[in-house]
Amino acid sequence: MEDKKLSIGMVGCGQIMPSTAKGIMASQHCVIDAVMDIDEEVAKEKSETYGVPYYTDLWKFLERESMDAVYIAVPHALHVPIGIEAARAGKHVIVEKPMATAVEDAKMLVKECKEAGVKLTQAMGMRYAATSALTHDLIKAGAIGDFTSYLVRSIGMKDAKYWSNGVFGEAKRSCWRAYKGMAGGGILVMNAVHNLDALYYMTGATPTEVMAMGGNYSSRSALEDSMTMLVRFKENNAYGVCQAMSAAHGASHTDNSTFIYGTKGTIRFAGKNIELFTTVEGLGYETNKWITIEPEKRSDSRTMLVDGFAEAIWADKDPFITGEQGVMITEMMLGAYRSMETNAPYIMKENNI
Numbered sequence: 191m192e193d194k195k196l197s198i199g200m201v202g203c204g205q206i207m208p209s210t211a212k213g214i215m216a217s218q219h220c221v222i223d224a225v226m227d228i229d230e231e232v233a234k235e236k237s238e239t240y241g242v243p244y245y246t247d248l249w250k251f252l253e254r255e256s257m258d259a260v261y262i263a264v265p266h267a268l269h270v271p272i273g274i275e276a277a278r279a280g281k282h283v284i285v286e287k288p289m290a291t292a293v294e295d296a297k298m299l300v301k302e303c304k305e306a307g308v309k310l311t312q313a314m315g316m317r318y319a320a321t322s323a324l325t326h327d328l329i330k331a332g333a334i335g336d337f338t339s340y341l342v343r344s345i346g347m348k349d350a351k352y353w354s355n356g357v358f359g360e361a362k363r364s365c366w367r368a369y370k371g372m373a374g375g376g377i378l379v380m381n382a383v384h385n386l387d388a389l390y391y392m393t394g395a396t397p398t399e400v401m402a403m404g405g406n407y408s409s410r411s412a413l414e415d416s417m418t419m420l421v422r423f424k425e426n427n428a429y430g431v432c433q434a435m436s437a438a439h440g441a442s443h444t445d446n447s448t449f450i451y452g453t454k455g456t457i458r459f460a461g462k463n464i465e466l467f468t469t470v471e472g473l474g475y476e477t478n479k480w481i482t483i484e485p486e487k488r489s490d491s492r493t494m495l496v497d498g499f500a501e502a503i504w505a506d507k508d509p510f511i512t513g514e515q516g517v518m519i520t521e522m523m524l525g526a527y528r529s530m531e532t533n534a535p536y537i538m539k540e541n542n543i
């Protein structure tokens with residue numbers, strides 16, 4: 191393994207940035223190079239916290255020769271424009287979710303990163319979860335037979351402070367989360383994006399068509415706070431149902447539950463452990479009864495993200511989460527919004543990953 195470290199510049203010093211900074215500091219292969227934010231107060235504060243220089247000018251920041259990669263955590267509509275500037279400056283790109291607020295933008299980011307010869311990945315925490323890894327392995331080993339359907343719920347209650355001060359209600363006041371032009375969407379692009387990405391990894395199934403219903407029922411935003419999405423997959427004519435809410439009384443910030451069905455078994459989880467019902471002999475699991483399996487403990491998802499990205503760069507291989515996968519997930523979500531507007535199914539176009 192390389193002696194050198196991957197030096198990561200961080201753009202956007204808001205609510206989520208400290209979680210990623212913590213992940214970088216705990217990593218084997220990465221260090222923080224510098225921070226950048228248009229708000230000098232927060233940039234300076236983070237510069238002091240992490241002992242690195244700060245910038246308020248993106249282009250001056252990108253001129254830093256010591257910087258190998260950038261991590262982008264800004265309002266959603268800015269992910270692609272800043273990602274492209276970083277790629278053009280020769281920096282590898284880690285972008286927060288959702289990748290983009292338009293499919294064409296997501297495709298352009300992928301294309302520009304390819305042309306610049308830099309790698310692109312996304313910060314999708316659930317993809318790195320121990321439950322996702324174990325479910326992926328069980329499905330691959332044939333424990334549920336052929337995937338037939340899923341039922342996934344991402345149900346939460348976001349209070350008024352969320353819209354102005356972010357996921358922990360503690361970020362400096364901002365005003366982008368509640369508007370389509372800045373955020374691109376509501377609960378789907380904010381939270382259920384993680385479920386869709388993890389499900390793609392766990393099932394390996396390629397979406398061909400999406401349908402959705404939903405709306406805004408009570409939150410302080412112009413975006414959907416409740417929606418249910420149906421997805422059709424190429425493999426086995428399988429389908430999935432994803433229900434997402436951010437205004438469910440009695441729910442915590444996000445309650446997730448996942449059921450994945452196959453021709454020979456079922457996997458379900460809502461917490462740390464997996465429950466498996468399999469009819470398949472010879473895999474080492476008791477058959478025809480529910481069993482609980484504790485996944486192997488893993489490091490923090492953001493540490494895995496940056497260490498894995500460094501390894502992919504040095505080995506010149508695809509990162510665990512690719513740009514093409516980001517385009518596909520973006521199209522699924524924007525297709526769901528299109529379906530809500532037209533009351534018709536949306537047929538996927540970019541699913542040839």
Ligand SMILES: NC(=O)c1ccc[n+]([C@@H]2O[C@H](COP(=O)([O-])OP(=O)(O)OC[C@H]3O[C@@H](n4cnc5c(N)ncnc54)[C@H](O)[C@@H]3O)[C@@H](O)[C@H]2O)c1
Pocket residue numbers: 201202203204205206207226227228229232248262263264265266268286287288313314315355356357361362364380
């Ligand atoms: N993966 C996760 O679990 C997770 C959790 C929370 C947030 N996020 C994502 O992280 C991103 C940021 O969210 P947040 O909650 O930290 O938002 P935030 O509003 O707290 O912070 C955003 C920061 O971006 C800065 N900014 C705005 N325009 C900029 C520009 N042109 N150049 C540089 N900086 C600019 C703002 O000044 C602010 O400090 C979003 O994409 C969000 O969806 C991901």
